[in-house]
Amino acid sequence: MKVSVVIPAYNEEKHIKTTLHALRQTDWVSEIVGVNDGSSDSTGRIMEKYCDTSISFIKNHGKTAAAKAGWLASKGEYIVILDADLKESAAFGHYLLSPLFQKKADLVIGSVEGIGQNGFGLVKRRVQRLIEKKSGLLLRTPLSGQRAFPRNHISYYENLQADGYGLETMMTLQAINQGLRITEVEAPFKHIGKGWGIEGICHRGRQWLEVERCLWKYGKSYS
Secondary structure, three states, rough: OOOOEEEOOOOOOOOOOHHHHHOOOOOOOOOEEEEEEEOOOOOHHHHHHHEEEEEEEEEOOOOOHHHHHHHHHHOOOOEEOOOOOOOHHHHHHHHHHHHHHOOOOOOEEEEEEEOOOOOOOOHHHHOOOOOOOOHHHOOOOOOOOOOOEEHHHHHHHOOOOOOOOOOHHHHHHHHHHHOOOEEEEEEEEEEOOOOOOHHHHHHHHHHHHHHHHHHHHHHHOOO
């Protein structure tokens, strides 16, 4: 069974090479599809060197657009989405595949441990409560970007009403609406947090806005 790993990335030159190298050392990855989301650093050049397929946007379009482009360019029977800053822990992506191979889940979400301070968790708790209300499922890491699903389910996610960092939230809600089975697995993923500097504050602010915008659209669609 062929597995495609899709990695959307924006200005991740500090981490992306280590992440891609770790995936290259595994025996479960059939292809790596990298999507450079309009980076201003060397992310795109690194992807061209280490990915089987490399896509580069001239402008930054956000994580949702980048992930979708990667899915459509992939060829594997199963698609694994991983964050660009996982570094060596990206090799543990195979943890997401067992429930799919065993036909026990349709969407698998991998827990991820952040290194350092990563915010107050307001967005996380907001999404947790909504998902639990809709499905009774309490996810430990509902915003995790580490996900896997069968290729034949791409059609469920092609028309997501998602902006940027709303990708994960809307994927989960769409899976619930479609009656798909969702499983969360514990995996030793580790990613580098944005910290409490200007970059970190801006990142969290943008994430909050994009998730709230998505939830507003979702509410209008299902009201």
